[in-house]
Amino acid sequence: MKLVLSVVTFLLLAAPSMADEATDQAFRNLADEYISDLANFSPVSATLIGDHSADHKLDQVDAAGRARYRALLLEYIKALKAIDTDALSRANQIDAALLSNQLQSDLWSLDTLQEWAWNPLNYVGMAGSAIYGLVARDFAPLENRLKSATARLRQIPRFLRQSRAAIQPERVPKIHAETAIRQNPGLVSIIDTMIIPEMGVLSDADQAELNKAIDLARDAVAKHQTWLEQDLLPRAAGDFRIGPQLFDRKLAFALNSPMSRKEITARAEQEYENVRNEMYEVAKTVYLGIHPFTSFPDIPSEPYKQAIIRAALEEAYHELPPRDGIVDVAKQQLQQAIDFVIEKNIVTMPEEPVEIIIMPEFQRGVSVAYLDPPGPLDRGQAAFYAVAPLPSDWNEEQVQSFLREYNLYSIQDLTIHEGVPGHYLQLALSNRYPSTLRAVLYSGPFVEGWGVYAEQMMISEGYLDNDPLMKLINLKWYLRAVTNAIIDSAIHVDGMTREAAMRLMVEGGFQEEREAAGKWVRAQLSSAQLSTYFVGYQEHLEMRAAVEKAWGDKFTLRRYHDQALSYGSPPVKYVRALMLDEPIPR
Numbered sequence: 001m002k003l004v005l006s007v008v009t010f011l012l013l014a015a016p017s018m019a020d021e022a023t024d025q026a027f028r029n030l031a032d033e034y035i036s037d038l039a040n041f042s043p044v045s046a047t048l049i050g051d052h053s054a055d056h057k058l059d060q061v062d063a064a065g066r067a068r069y070r071a072l073l074l075e076y077i078k079a080l081k082a083i084d085t086d087a088l089s090r091a092n093q094i095d096a097a098l099l100s101n102q103l104q105s106d107l108w109s110l111d112t113l114q115e116w117a118w119n120p121l122n123y124v125g126m127a128g129s130a131i132y133g134l135v136a137r138d139f140a141p142l143e144n145r146l147k148s149a150t151a152r153l154r155q156i157p158r159f160l161r162q163s164r165a166a167i168q169p170e171r172v173p174k175i176h177a178e179t180a181i182r183q184n185p186g187l188v189s190i191i192d193t194m195i196i197p198e199m200g201v202l203s204d205a206d207q208a209e210l211n212k213a214i215d216l217a218r219d220a221v222a223k224h225q226t227w228l229e230q231d232l233l234p235r236a237a238g239d240f241r242i243g244p245q246l247f248d249r250k251l252a253f254a255l256n257s258p259m260s261r262k263e264i265t266a267r268a269e270q271e272y273e274n275v276r277n278e279m280y281e282v283a284k285t286v287y288l289g290i291h292p293f294t295s296f297p298d299i300p301s302e303p304y305k306q307a308i309i310r311a312a313l314e315e316a317y318h319e320l321p322p323r324d325g326i327v328d329v330a331k332q333q334l335q336q337a338i339d340f341v342i343e344k345n346i347v348t349m350p351e352e353p354v355e356i357i358i359m360p361e362f363q364r365g366v367s368v369a370y371l372d373p374p375g376p377l378d379r380g381q382a383a384f385y386a387v388a389p390l391p392s393d394w395n396e397e398q399v400q401s402f403l404r405e406y407n408l409y410s411i412q413d414l415t416i417h418e419g420v421p422g423h424y425l426q427l428a429l430s431n432r433y434p435s436t437l438r439a440v441l442y443s444g445p446f447v448e449g450w451g452v453y454a455e456q457m458m459i460s461e462g463y464l465d466n467d468p469l470m471k472l473i474n475l476k477w478y479l480r481a482v483t484n485a486i487i488d489s490a491i492h493v494d495g496m497t498r499e500a501a502m503r504l505m506v507e508g509g510f511q512e513e514r515e516a517a518g519k520w521v522r523a524q525l526s527s528a529q530l531s532t533y534f535v536g537y538q539e540h541l542e543m544r545a546a547v548e549k550a551w552g553d554k555f556t557l558r559r560y561h562d563q564a565l566s567y568g569s570p571p572v573k574y575v576r577a578l579m580l581d582e583p584i585p586r
Contacts, residue, residue, distance in 0.1 A: 023087040027096055030079055031437040034099065038440070040072060044126050047133040049440055050377025052140065056151035058130055061123065062162040066110065073107045091435070093584045094574045098256075098441040105253035113246060118171035118238050120180040120228065121525065123163035127156060127221075128187050128362030135194045137374060137381045142201050146210060149195060153213035156187070157220035164224070169232050173240035175524045177233045184225050186362025188218060240524040244493045250528040251489075255445050255535055256571045258585075261489050268485040268534055272508065275479045279510075280305040282475065283312035285468045290315070306507070313476070313510060316469045319408040323399060326411060327387055330356050330419075333412045334385070337420045340463055347421050347561035350428035353382040354419065364388050368406070368518070369414055371423035376431055376439035383424050385415075398514055405512035409473035416458050417451040417477075426450045426565055433568035442569035444529070449536015449572065452481050453544075456537075461557075476510050478537075483509040484519070485534035492527045539572035547579050 039046040039054035047055050059065065080103065085096045109115065115122055130152050134145045191214055199207050242250070248261055259267075284296055287308055297304065321329045334356065342349055352374075359369070368388050374381035390399055406414070416422055426447065431439045455474055464470045483505055490496035498520055505516035523530055543564070548555045567575050573585045 020087050020089075023084055024089050024092050027083050027085075027088055027092050030076075030083065031095060031099065031435075034076060035436050035440065037072070037076075041069060044130045044133065048129060048375050050139065050375030050379075050381075052148075055134060055145075055148035058152045058155040058159050059126060060162070061116065061126075061159065061166060063166075065162070066116065070107070070110055073103055073110070077103050077107070090578065090584055094570055094578075095435055095437050095441075097574075097584075097586075098438060098443075098570060101253060101256050102441050108249060108253065113242075113250065116166050117168045118173070119176055120163070120167055120172060120232065121176055121183065123160070123167075124180050124183045124186075124362065127159060128183070128190060128360065130156075130159075131187065131190050131195070132360055132362070135190070135198070136372075136384070137378060139378050139381055142198055143206075146195070146198065146202055147206065150206070150210045150213045153191075153210070153217040156217040157223075160220050160224045164227055167232065169235035169237070171238040172232060172236040173238040173524065174233070174236045175240055175521060176238075177228060177236040179521070179525060181225070181228045181233065183362050183364065184221060184228060186360060186364070187221050189361040191217065241492050241495065242527050247489060247492045247527055251531060254528045254532065256443060257445060257535055257539065257573065259535055259538075261493070264485055264531055264535060265489055267538060268482050271482050271534075272479070272486065275475055275482060276305070276309075276508075279309050279472060279475045279479070282468055282472045283309040286312035286315055286472060289468075309472075309510065312469075312472055316409050316473050317404040317407050319469075320403045321406065321408055321411060323390060323403065326389075326406065327356050327358060329408065329411050330385065330387060330415050333415045334419045337412075337416055337458070337463075340458070340461075341421050341425075344461055345558050346457075346461065347425065347558060347565070348429060349420075350425060352380070352428040354385060354424045355382045356385045356387065359386040359388040368515075369418055371418045371427070373424070373427045373431070376436050383428065385418050385424065394514075401512045401514040405515040407473070409467075409470050410477070412464070412470065413455050413474055413477045416455050416463075421458070421561070422451040422454040423447060426454070427569065429562070429565040430567070430569045433566065435568060438568035438570055443536075443571040444532040445536030445539065446569045446572050446575070447536070448532040449534075449538070449540045452478065452533050452537040453540040457557075479509050480505075480511065481533040481537060483511075484530040487519075487523055488528065488530040491523050536572065539576075543572055543576040543579070546576065550580055 035051070038049065039051055039057075042059050043054035043057035044059055046053065060068070076099075080096065080100055083096065085093055088096060131149055134149045134152070139145075195210070195214065199210060202210060251261055280300070288294055296308075300308075334354075338349060341347060363370075363386070370386055372384040372386055374383060390402060394402070418424065427442075430442075433439065455477060459471055459474045487496060487501050487504065491501060501520055501523070502513075502516050505511045505519060506513060509516075511519070519530075544560065547560060547564075551560075563579060564575060567578055576582070577584050
């Protein structure tokens, strides 16, 4: 209770004339204490945001650990309620709202959603991140980081033992167990590829300790693998569909947006029709380039439009990357996007480093690519644009399906989304905002919506000389964001089957079978996340339109983008209020 009492005492002692200033200071103190306390919430999460005070510790995930976590959440909720948020500055009102949303979300997840009891992926991911987060970036001398890794590797047996005790097999969905089985060996891969090759920097005594810890961790991972395969998987009987009550609450926390599930679905279904019609118009241009004497019907049927779009897409699918060359292609295309952004004066280009890497094994199986930015407290460290390699057990048909989906045009769109002017650029600029709290509690819809906005904006500005095939693939990728939003709730709330979801993605969204099959898996594993792309993009579009109208002749892309990214990455509704000097939404 020390934290709560210190906040209340500060407010009581403040003179009336200094009430607002005192309230702001009280909140800043609370925010600072929350950030400094993150190592007590989760040592692994603290490492990933750049707090290295507990790099030698691994989370306690037993009942006692959950009880301590819950008590800490309640303490901060009480402390925040003691602050008159109406008296805060506009900036602190936003940060207070973000903190409240996060605390309430964490408490609800702990008490009601209870993934700790049915999602083995959380534990596999945390074990991998615990070591990967220490060795992937040079935030401290390698010797020190390897010593921290030694300490955490020693704790892997305890951590995995606690996770097995927490998991209730009858509640675990089969797809979660299967994915955990594929990801669990990734920790050994980190040891073999990122720990062992660097051990020479340690003294003989420290190397001996690290080798002992590695042996303990290997044995623990092997034991966990046996449990996953022979005990958990045969007993996994949970439903991956979380249902309307849980989905709506989780969605509200994840989006922090006024849009409801029904509104999102209605918007997405309308946009589905709009985008397909726009694809048809672009496809006609491509088709005429091949068959110049074609006459198109005034009122084409849906099957006719489908055929023309597919024929045009086939032209893009002739441009495929080498099976093992996707990373090299992405590197070249990233530089191309950077050059365009600078030439067209679209947005400030950050100087923070970015590296394109092969996705670590323990993180594969959910998405094809992602951006892994440095933690807000790890200034100057590189962002990683991670790309998953093709699975070695795929047959030639599956490989070709994947490469057709991730043709050279698609990789360009992906690189815009993940790199420039997408996630890498956006996060590098947004994280310059002085509130560490705001950086830690970033909004998924703001970030993912910006990624989709970046894709669309670059093409509208003439990227790749207005190549119609690039425009067509760009629209196809936007259609993917639209169908993501549709299947997210349709699967978890309405009971959409795999066949119906695959039909929507393959026939409606023109996705290749491998992409759609992977998305079906991802949708089962990550309820409420797939909606963030569409919702965030819609909010970014509405904000830009409102600002363009308000600024009139003073509007430029560079001015707009720089200002929009200057407030951090809170929900779009807050950035809009700041840009237009509107009241902060409640």
